[in-house]
Amino acid sequence: MKKTCVYIDGYNLYYGLLKGSPASKWLDLRALVSSMFKEEHEIVSVKFFTARVRTYPHDIAAEERQKIYLQALAAFGGVDIVEGFYSKKKEWLPHVNEKCRTCGEAHAGMARVVKLEEKRSDVNLAVAALIDAMRQDADVFAFVTGDSDQAGTIYALRREFGKTVLVFNPHVAVSEHLKRAATYYAHIPRDLPARCQLPEVVPLPNGRSIHRPPAWA
Numbered sequence: 001m002k003k004t005c006v007y008i009d010g011y012n013l014y015y016g017l018l019k020g021s022p023a024s025k026w027l028d029l030r031a032l033v034s035s036m037f038k039e040e041h042e043i044v045s046v047k048f049f050t051a052r053v054r055t056y057p058h059d060i061a062a063e064e065r066q067k068i069y070l071q072a073l074a075a076f077g078g079v080d081i082v083e084g085f086y087s088k089k090k091e092w093l094p095h096v097n098e099k100c101r102t103c104g105e106a107h108a109g110m111a112r113v114v115k116l117e118e119k120r121s122d123v124n125l126a127v128a129a130l131i132d133a134m135r136q137d138a139d140v141f142a143f144v145t146g147d148s149d150q151a152g153t154i155y156a157l158r159r160e161f162g163k164t165v166l167v168f169n170p171h172v173a174v175s176e177h178l179k180r181a182a183t184y185y186a187h188i189p190r191d192l193p194a195r196c197q198l199p200e201v202v203p204l205p206n207g208r209s210i211h212r213p214p215a216w217a
Contacts, residue, residue, distance in 0.1 A: 001042040002164075003138040006033045007125050009145035010050035016146050016170030023193040025216035026069065030078045031196040033144065036168055036188070044138055047080045047128055048073065049121040065213045072202040072210055082124050126153040133161040142166040144188070148177035155181050 008029060018024030030046050037043065050070075073079045129141055130153065141157050143150060146169045157163040158181075167182040169175055179185040203209045 002140045004041045004140040005138040006046045006142045008048045012145045013170045028196045028198045049125045076202045140164045146171035151177040151181040
């Protein structure tokens with residue numbers, strides 16, 4: 001059996017494969033990655049790199065829904081969650097030069113907006129993979145990402161540690177940088193998340209249970 005560590009770029013997975021899909025909210029990440037491996041792989045760890053959302057006023061319940069999901073992943077999915085953070089700042093940005101659907105007037109000039117930006121997750125992923133390689137935790141390292149910035153991490157794993165590195169890209173577009181860097185490169189099937197869902201009710205170690213949020217039904 002080939003001992004395998006898996007590293008999931010949550011931001012990349014969401015925007016590359018899951019956004020807008022009904023299967024995106026209650027995804028069993030361990031089931032997702034397990035379905036992409038042959039039986040010769042023994043998955044020794046799955047690390048999920050994400051950040052706690054900082055909500056806009058129109059969806060204040062998003063933080064609670066994410067909290068429930070992360071609890072479900074940790075309790076049922078056998079997933080280690082590594083958190084970055086979101087920075088929230090105000091910026092002036094130009095209006096789109098088109099007419100308003102309500103009043104018919106064309107907007108011009110600038111508007112002040114709230115901008116959220118995920119921080120540290122990509123660095124956390126790279127550091128975790130290199131530490132695991134130094135500890136000799138596995139022979140195979142699998143990345144779920146389309147972020148070409150991780151090509152340097154992949155080259156280091158292969159050249160410095162002699163590891164086999166697999167890349168599963170959640171995006172439709174091919175990343176030539178990742179493809180050249182990896183030992184093996186593939187895209188995640190678009191219909192796979194629908195077959196890899198957590199149960200509606202997930203038991204917790206303390207004897208209680210959590211339910212899939214109604215908004216995600």
